[in-house]
Amino acid sequence: MAPHTQQLTTAPAAAAVPAVPAVQLRGLTRSFNGRTVLDHVDLDLPVGQFTALLGHSGSGKSTLLRAIAGLDHEVVGSGQLTAPERVSVVFQDSRLLPWRRVLDNVLLGTDGKEAAAKGREALAEVGLAGRERAWPNELSGGEAQRAALARSLVREPELLLADEPFGALDALTRIRMHVLLRELWERHRPSVLLVTHDVDEAIVLADRVLVLEEGRIGLDLVIDPEVPRAEYRERLLAALGVTSDSR
Numbered sequence: 001m002a003p004h005t006q007q008l009t010t011a012p013a014a015a016a017v018p019a020v021p022a023v024q025l026r027g028l029t030r031s032f033n034g035r036t037v038l039d040h041v042d043l044d045l046p047v048g049q050f051t052a053l054l055g056h057s058g059s060g061k062s063t064l065l066r067a068i069a070g071l072d073h074e075v076v077g078s079g080q081l082t083a084p085e086r087v088s089v090v091f092q093d094s095r096l097l098p099w100r101r102v103l104d105n106v107l108l109g110t111d112g113k114e115a116a117a118k119g120r121e122a123l124a125e126v127g128l129a130g131r132e133r134a135w136p137n138e139l140s141g142g143e144a145q146r147a148a149l150a151r152s153l154v155r156e157p158e159l160l161l162a163d164e165p166f167g168a169l170d171a172l173t174r175i176r177m178h179v180l181l182r183e184l185w186e187r188h189r190p191s192v193l194l195v196t197h198d199v200d201e202a203i204v205l206a207d208r209v210l211v212l213e214e215g216r217i218g219l220d221l222v223i224d225p226e227v228p229r230a231e232y233r234e235r236l237l238a239a240l241g242v243t244s245d246s247r
């Protein structure tokens with residue numbers, strides 16, 4: 001994916017930050033049919049950070065991720081978006097092409113013998129060694145998501161965007177995928193933005209959790225591993241308006 005800096009209209013000067021972030025948004029706005037979904041969003045994602053983005057259904061999480069991915073060509077308003085050159089996106093559905101074998105799916109858009117070796121290596125990393133010649137319909141849901149992760153890895157992304165990648169998986173598979181994603185992140189250290197509606201998934205995986213509300217980042221929590229996760233859980237549930245009465 002090409003590097004993209006979209007100067008949407010004139011933007012106020014960005015606040016000084018200590019290091020160049022992987023992603024920088026200033027005043028990003030998106031409306032659909034006159035309804036504002038993202039309202040002048042400002043956000044920095046530091047290089048190598050694992051960030052989760054929470055929010056109610058319809059709060060604009062996917063819209064924000066698509067804008068950062070450069071998949072939304074109609075982002076309007078005053079603002080600026082800067083993102084790295086190599087971006088991979090993983091969705092809830094693996095989006096494997098059914099007429100290509102698993103390795104060929106992983107290698108899509110790459111070329112050369114070196115790429116093929118990297119593809120095999122990536123499949124081994126996600127636990128799919130030996131399944132290179134399988135067809136997508138021979139994979140379970142979890143295996144298909146593993147293949148999708150391998151496809152994203154092969155591009156050596158500086159930024160990995162994941163839109164509810166485990167949303168369709170059963171609870172046990174989801175836990176195994178959490179472990180895998182965290183391992184892959186520790187090994188390769190891309191900057192990660194994970195969209196999820198699952199508070200526990202966000203706290204278990206991410207170093208920072210954002211809550212999108214009313215078109216803006218309403219809460220921005222850096223997770224300190226020394227602090228019990230339950231404390232973050234309570235704060236996040238409260239920010240999402242989930243009280244103990246409603247649980």
Ligand SMILES: Nc1ncnc2c1ncn2[C@@H]1O[C@H](COP(=O)(O)OP(=O)(O)OP(=O)(O)O)[C@@H](O)[C@H]1O
Nearest residue numbers: 032033037055056057058059060061062063064197
């Ligand atoms: N292409 C589109 N055309 C019209 N409205 C859209 C479009 N894409 C998104 N929206 C609207 O924007 C709002 C935010 O959608 P988005 O998919 O970003 O929410 P979300 O937080 O990811 O939700 P969910 O958790 O349910 O996936 C929704 O009200 C949705 O209907």
